[in-house]
Amino acid sequence: MATPKQGLTTPEEAAMARNGAESLPGLLSRLGDDVMQLINSQLALFKVELKEEASTYARGAAGIAVGGVVTIIGFALLNVAIAFAVSTLFAKANFSQPASYALGFVVTGLFYLIVGGIVVLVMKNRLAKQPVMPPRTVEELRKDKQWLKSEL
Numbered sequence: 001m002a003t004p005k006q007g008l009t010t011p012e013e014a015a016m017a018r019n020g021a022e023s024l025p026g027l028l029s030r031l032g033d034d035v036m037q038l039i040n041s042q043l044a045l046f047k048v049e050l051k052e053e054a055s056t057y058a059r060g061a062a063g064i065a066v067g068g069v070v071t072i073i074g075f076a077l078l079n080v081a082i083a084f085a086v087s088t089l090f091a092k093a094n095f096s097q098p099a100s101y102a103l104g105f106v107v108t109g110l111f112y113l114i115v116g117g118i119v120v121l122v123m124k125n126r127l128a129k130q131p132v133m134p135p136r137t138v139e140e141l142r143k144d145k146q147w148l149k150s151e152l
Helices: 011-018 024-091 097-128 135-151
Strands: none
Touching (some): 024 097, 024 135
């Protein structure tokens, strides 16, 4: 059977080509085609891995944003409570209703600060565990490098 790509016309020539008796230009042409196919498959794998990594980072960033918002709310409440507490301490030495409000703001503000801080730390640690380089693409590139060395 003839293959138009290699220019073989008889089954004997095709058998010779399979047995390693193919001409140098034919081998180089086939190697070039194989390298191009390899590069195309590597690029496709790289694109898929980048999409996976981007979605992971997007989820992590969303979690950090939620934790940041909760922390900002806690910080604002804590600042309002501190302002009430300081003004109350200067006004009277004993506790009044505004002082009890201030203590309520302090407890609520601390709660939001703790919860928001925990969310931010958990999401930061999850993102820190993600590899920067796509592992499958790197492994495939290593294999391809070995294959190219053996082919040349």
